[in-house]
Amino acid sequence: MDAFVELSAELTGFSAEELRSTGLVEPYRALAEGASEAEIIQLWYTGVWRGTVPSARAYAEGLAWKAAGVAAPGTRGPGFGSWERRPRGSSR
Amino acid sequence: MVGAGFAGSLIAKVLGDNGFRVLVLEAGAGHDPGEAVERYRTAPARTPLVPFRRTAAAPSSDYVVDTGPHSVASQYLRMNGGTGTAWAGLTPRMLPDDFRTADFGHGRSWPLSYDDLEPHYRAAEWEIGVAADADEQRQHLPVADGYRYPMHALPRTFLDEAIASAVDGQRVDGRELLVVGTPQARNGVPVDGYRPDGRLCAGFASCVPVCPEGAKYTPHRTQKRWPATVELRTRCVVNRLHADESGRVTKVGYQRYEDDTTGAHTRHEVEADVVVLAAHAVENAKLLLLSGLANSSDQVGRNLMGHPVLLTWALMPHPVGPFRGPGSTTGIEAFRTGPERAARAPFRVEIGNWGWGWSAGSPESDTAELVAAGLRGTALRRAVAERVSRQFTLQIEVEHEADPANRVTLAAERDALGNPRPSVHYELSEYAKDGMLAAKRVSDRIFELLGAEDHTAYKPDDERYFEHDGEPLRYWGAGHSGGTHVMGTSPRDSVVDQWQRCWDHPNLYAVGCGSMPSLGTSNPSLTMAALALRTAGHLVTRWR
Numbered sequence: 346m347d348a349f350v351e352l353s354a355e356l357t358g359f360s361a362e363e364l365r366s367t368g369l370v371e372p373y374r375a376l377a378e379g380a381s382e383a384e385i386i387q388l389w390y391t392g393v394w395r396g397t398v399p400s401a402r403a404y405a406e407g408l409a410w411k412a413a414g415v416a417a418p419g420t421r422g423p424g425f426g427s428w429e430r431r432p433r434g435s436s437r
Numbered sequence: 438m439v440g441a442g443f444a445g446s447l448i449a450k451v452l453g454d455n456g457f458r459v460l461v462l463e464a465g466a467g468h469d470p471g472e473a474v475e476r477y478r479t480a481p482a483r484t485p486l487v488p489f490r491r492t493a494a495a496p497s498s499d500y501v502v503d504t505g506p507h508s509v510a511s512q513y514l515r516m517n518g519g520t521g522t523a524w525a526g527l528t529p530r531m532l533p534d535d536f537r538t539a540d541f542g543h544g545r546s547w548p549l550s551y552d553d554l555e556p557h558y559r560a561a562e563w564e565i566g567v568a569a570d571a572d573e574q575r576q577h578l579p580v581a582d583g584y585r586y587p588m589h590a591l592p593r594t595f596l597d598e599a600i601a602s603a604v605d606g607q608r609v610d611g612r613e614l615l616v617v618g619t620p621q622a623r624n625g626v627p628v629d630g631y632r633p634d635g636r637l638c639a640g641f642a643s644c645v646p647v648c649p650e651g652a653k654y655t656p657h658r659t660q661k662r663w664p665a666t667v668e669l670r671t672r673c674v675v676n677r678l679h680a681d682e683s684g685r686v687t688k689v690g691y692q693r694y695e696d697d698t699t700g701a702h703t704r705h706e707v708e709a710d711v712v713v714l715a716a717h718a719v720e721n722a723k724l725l726l727l728s729g730l731a732n733s734s735d736q737v738g739r740n741l742m743g744h745p746v747l748l749t750w751a752l753m754p755h756p757v758g759p760f761r762g763p764g765s766t767t768g769i770e771a772f773r774t775g776p777e778r779a780a781r782a783p784f785r786v787e788i789g790n791w792g793w794g795w796s797a798g799s800p801e802s803d804t805a806e807l808v809a810a811g812l813r814g815t816a817l818r819r820a821v822a823e824r825v826s827r828q829f830t831l832q833i834e835v836e837h838e839a840d841p842a843n844r845v846t847l848a849a850e851r852d853a854l855g856n857p858r859p860s861v862h863y864e865l866s867e868y869a870k871d872g873m874l875a876a877k878r879v880s881d882r883i884f885e886l887l888g889a890e891d892h893t894a895y896k897p898d899d900e901r902y903f904e905h906d907g908e909p910l911r912y913w914g915a916g917h918s919g920g921t922h923v924m925g926t927s928p929r930d931s932v933v934d935q936w937q938r939c940w941d942h943p944n945l946y947a948v949g950c951g952s953m954p955s956l957g958t959s960n961p962s963l964t965m966a967a968l969a970l971r972t973a974g975h976l977v978t979r980w981r
Contacts, residue, residue: 355813355814356813356814357814357817358814358815358816358817359818383808383809386804386808386817387804387805387808390800390801390804390808391801391804393481393801396481397479397481398478398479398480398481399479400479401478401479403479404478404479405478407800408821409800409801409803409804409821409825410760410800412819412821412822412825413760413822413826414756414758414826415642415758415759415760415761416642418641418642418643418760418794419474419483419641419642419647420641421641422639422640422641422649423639423640423761424639424640425592425625425637425638425639425640426592426640427639427640427761427762428594428595428640428642428758428761428762428763428766428790429593429594429598430758431758432595432756432757432758432761432826433756
């Protein structure tokens with residue numbers, strides 16, 4: 346079992362699989378050594394690490410956007426008129 | 438041509454197409470769209486100017502010295518393409534009443550009427566590519582019979598429909614509410630006879646500041662259509678115009694730099710038959726003041742206006758899917774004019790599609806708040822979803838009338854090239870504050886009609902906080918600066934005539950929002966473009 350992934354899943358409410366699919370486990374593991382819970386959550390949710398964004402992917406994969414069911418602005422074009430659609434009713 | 442932004446790029450194209458040789462001197466560096474998108478994605482705060490190339494020699498609005506009492510809070514970008522690179526792409530026209538604001542007892546009127554400008558509005562809408570429905574716009578604006586916008590109106594967002602279904606037909610403050618599509622310079626479905634430049638809007642939801650799809654108009658599109666007779670030189674900061682005894686401008690002095698990180702430069706001069714300043718309202722005024730030109734009226738730099746924006750934010754009763762599509766696709770036009778205008782500033786209510794991104798820094802701020810409240814794991818995930826998915830903001834642009842005391846002057850401080858930095862004195866008027874208060878009350882009523890949970894909060898330690906009639910308020914900047922080389926009917930009290938030609942100099946033009954005697958309540962770029970095309974036609978006829 347991977348302790349960092351396990352801790353991240355517990356803190357963020359996203360499964361180990363969901364976290365791994367971001368491709369960010371390894372860079373975040375390196376960054377988050379000795380970090381507080383709040384810092385680890387902020388990193389996963391917003392892609393911000395101590396005032397900077399380590400990579401474009403960190404921003405694009407921010408879990409706050411995923412929780413809300415939308416793409417991080419400027420990362421994906423869901424298509425012309427996609428904004429008309431009824432959003433999903435709840436998070437889970 | 439001094440400046441390769443909105444107005445300069447349009448005018449240079451018309452001149453080039455008509456056989457003129459045009460040299461365009463742009464103070465900033467070139468634009469790299471790919472680099473801008475990358476910078477946007479890695480910026481901790483996604484503010485409007487953050488993705489763009491900046492240089493030490495030609496700083497953007499952050500080098501303006503604010504002397505208060507209020508901040509005009511209006512950003513601008515010195516880079517090829519100018520602020521029109523970062524703009525929202527919203528292109529409402531001004532209303533006929535907006536051209537005669539002095540009749541309401543506030544500010545200044547234009548030497549032009551809406552009818553005078555209307556054909557140029559149409560030309561501008563086709564030149565930059567505007568998506569809108571003429572019949573829908575006719576509900577609040579005179580649009581010529583038989584006219585078609587080049588592209589059909591963009592689809593509304595789910596949020597727009599949710600708001601329209603609750604407020605259309607309701608009365609607030611004596612007005613009937615109607616949610617109306619906002620014209621936009623963003624690619625939609627073309628009408629017969631129009632070929633859009635670039636791809637369809639794909640909903641990246643980052644139009645301010647960058648559209649990764651290239652679906653939003655920027656001046657670079659016009660530049661691509663420049664004929665070979667138009668030459669662009671970037672990193673050339675014009676710092677002096679020279680005139681002869683008759684007032685004719687003879688030479689333009691500029692400083693050219695290579696290194697974006699220092700003020701190292703070489704000095705140059707160029708001669709021209711006609712000089713057009715298109716460098717932004719603040720920069721045009723700075724350049725005229727530096728050169729000691731065009732100021733027999735003592736109005737250069739004065740009448741500086743912006744749009745104070747009141748943001749109000751709330752949660753809808755159900756998820757609306759924020760952060761999708763363009764920043765705003767509809768608005769409420771009912772408060773843009775009327776007899777109340779004699780007593781308080783009018784306003785335009787823009788429905789904001791991007792949650793509380795602008796107003797409260799969502800979703801980062803929500804996450805921080807919920808984490809600080811002790812939420813973890815599934816509870817946190819659910820709370821973020823619950824909070825973010827119902828967000829919306831009303832973005833209310835309030836008119837600020839022209840006041841000669843609000844002005845740009847030259848600061849004692851110098852920039853890296855050794856030129857004086859612009860200094861701005863700006864004070865929010867009672868008229869604008871009264872308009873903001875009325876806007877807040879309208880917003881309160883709209884939230885009630887929607888059954889929305891109001892989260893708007895203005896706190897004394899917030900930037901641009903103030904109290905008016907005992908009520909806390911706050912304003913934001915819109916990036917809409919104007920008035921600094923105001924247009925009028927007489928050289929005694931205005932800087933340029935109706936053709937944007939300086940009264941004092943037969944071959945010197947100052948173009949852009951700086952010429953506008955009032956901004957009304959509309960985003961000004963389309964009006965700037967219409968004026969630019971009108972001036973371009975005049976230049977071709979007069980100087981051929």
